[in-house]
Amino acid sequence: MKLERAFFAATAIVSVAATAAMAQSDATTLTIATVNNGDMITMQGLMDDFNEKHPDINVEWVTLEENVLRQNVTTDISTGGGQYDILTIGTYEVPIWGANGWLVPLDDLPAEYEVDDIIPAIRDGLSVDDTLYAVPFYGESSFTMYRKDLMEEAGLEMPDAPTWEFIRDAAAKMTDRENDVNGICLRGKAGWGENMALLTAMSNSFGARWFDEDWNAQFDSEAWSNTLNFYLDMMEESGPAGAANNGFNENLTLFQQGKCGIWIDATSAGQFVVNDDSTVAEHVGFAQAPDTGLGKRGNWLWAWSLAIPTSSENVEAAKTFLTWATGPDYGELVANEKGWVAVPPGTRSSLYENENYTGAAPFADMTMASMNTADPNNPTVDPVPYTGVQFVAIPEFQGIGTQVGQQFAAALAGQQSAEDALAAAQELTNEEMEAAGY
Template sequence: MKLTTALCGATALATMAATGAFADGHATTITIATVNNGDMITMQSLMGDFNEKHPDINVEWVTLEENVLRQNLTTDISTGGGAYDVLTIGTYEVPIWGNNGWLVSLNDLPAEYEVDDLIPAIRGGLSVDGELYAAPFYGESSFTMYRTDLMEAAGLEMPEAPTWEFIREAAAAMTDRDNEINGICARGKAGWGENMALLTAMSNSFGARWFDEDWQAQFDSEAWSNTLNFYLDMMEESGPAGAANNGFNENLTLFQQGKCGIWIDATSAGQFVVNDDSTVADQVGFALAPDTGLGKRGNWLWAWSLAIPTSSQNQDAAKTFINWATGPEYSALVAEAKGWVAVPPGTRTSLYENDNYLNAAPFAAMTVESMGTADPTNPTVDPVPYTGVQFVAIPEFAGIATQVGQQFASALAGQQTAEEALANAQELTLDEMDAAGY
């Protein structure tokens, strides 16, 4: 499933032809695997700048849906396949893959990269023993986006720090089936980085854990029952039809089209609900992710980042690309082409000291606050033996959570009850963890 961006390819070919790079045989081709979200698509549209500065490097793109990308890259890197020179991976993969020796250190990026400008929490999540193994393209937490006009029409006012009960009440009040307005939009598509990102972060706020301190699965706990039943009931009352098929991109489209009253998802979505693609751009407010009063909110911490597998034969060219795509000059490039609101968020301290950005991005302050309150070392109410807010930082998690996500998506689709889904999740997690030797 390979989608090569025509614009980038054409620009690269033209540049190579103009410089004679093909003729003398010195062109280096790198293959970049990335996810099909807005920030990455913007990066591809700006490749003319990279091609002009680096005519000796030709870039080919493989752009995939999130779940497919993860499966594809995991298979390739674990087998040393060498299909890619630059990988788009997240905060979950980087420490594990770096520790396995699968990624190239980026500690030798040039001084103008300004590595100390990276937000400490993001930089730390992409490092192992002081070695930076991936460069963040954008960082995010999660928060609440909502329609201010619908909230006002419902006679309600969104608190800066809402509870889940308020969200459910407001969603029900904002739902208008006759006009295709869903009070709540939330991830339902199965996947460890799709519905399980939302539900794991949400479960933290309900006091749930994936595992107790002895690595025993906890899906048979009251806290997980409360989490899943609340989610399913709220989605049945106020969510869109076919919600079990909706991930980030599907919910973004619904919100942009004016079909969601509330959407709880990544802070990186902020720019896309207020840009020209959004029919409700001037009617969007932002609040923190909800809680239940137990001291934890349902917000996560993540970074989509660029890394180089050790199997790459073009590591120098790959580092040149990463320096361009994640370095400080890239923000100015995006701002010039798309406006400051479109600059990839959540990676550099300097962005949140830039008045041009702060004035253009009404979600900026809430993004910083949300990222700052997510604690990977203490993600939930009770102690846990793992790190990670919306994931558990062990190699087995991706496979287990994908299966659990399928169970929960099945419950959302009405194919089984919450209790059945939780029982199945408990059994399969115990089996997989036992087999892994925990």
């Protein structure tokens, strides 16, 4: 009898193991390309919840630095490579790729997903002809983050809506080289979505534009000269060493470590400058992005979003993941695990009606104010033939923007003058646009 019981027990164990192995082999595997930003890393840390709810779907992550991600997924989707089932892309790519038929339309999401709760400006930016082609993981504008203690020591008070001149003056007074405190940290790393996101939005507030109404480049304008020279002079006076290598993540680290007095960047950074990783959390204040009095502020509009390429062979499983990762229940999951302040911002109207969130996130009101004042359809002081605040919504912009960004990063690194950088930007942009048929 003992031998029989042992035999049946062993058989049962083998049977369970075989069943589990069979279930594993039958599971669908999704490959997701994503950016190495904090909110995306948080999502990967919460995968136990998804795995428990969907044991028939395995997820493999490819996490990349921002510039590398953009190059990687653009190459894959334009060649139909089919390397990924889900892409992390933004407000620039979605309308272009959706119109090209490269993305799966998301017009059949379940009712409990509550599509209408997505903030209208974000939803519109991810749609083509009223059809949604991506769902936002987090949305953002840009604003000013600053050290209230250093501002007070400098004898200044940050306005809710500062000018660029005030920012420059405050940054100079807050700079303390002996104690490794830089008055200001701004993006300098080359890339259409890195330094050019900042500088394009900044140029809007100086009255500049990428193109006139006939698609002629405008880098030879006084407004662009004022923008770039102001940026370079301020960074030389008050910015960190090696700023040409700093993008979003590098500046975030500097600010968290107490090495920046002012940082103008994405509103999605709000949670990370006041969380436990920030050594200056109790001293952080928020204001709108600066202006020059011309009616436009230096703030952008963006959403890091999840989309399914038409080359994916696992569309239904991918939609299941999108519904989990960007649906209304995901915010509750993050809040339970990380606190309300860590909930991905800028996507759902209901989040900004939730007192749990607004009470925990001191940047919430300023985030919405910044998002509401960014206008992709009228981004500049003078009229333009394009849409997009910190980018130009044409396919050619990705290549042109990166090349221009390289010229401006070289100027920041002291390798050429502002005038030479602008002249090179003017020439290469006109050449590329002429070759493209504009």
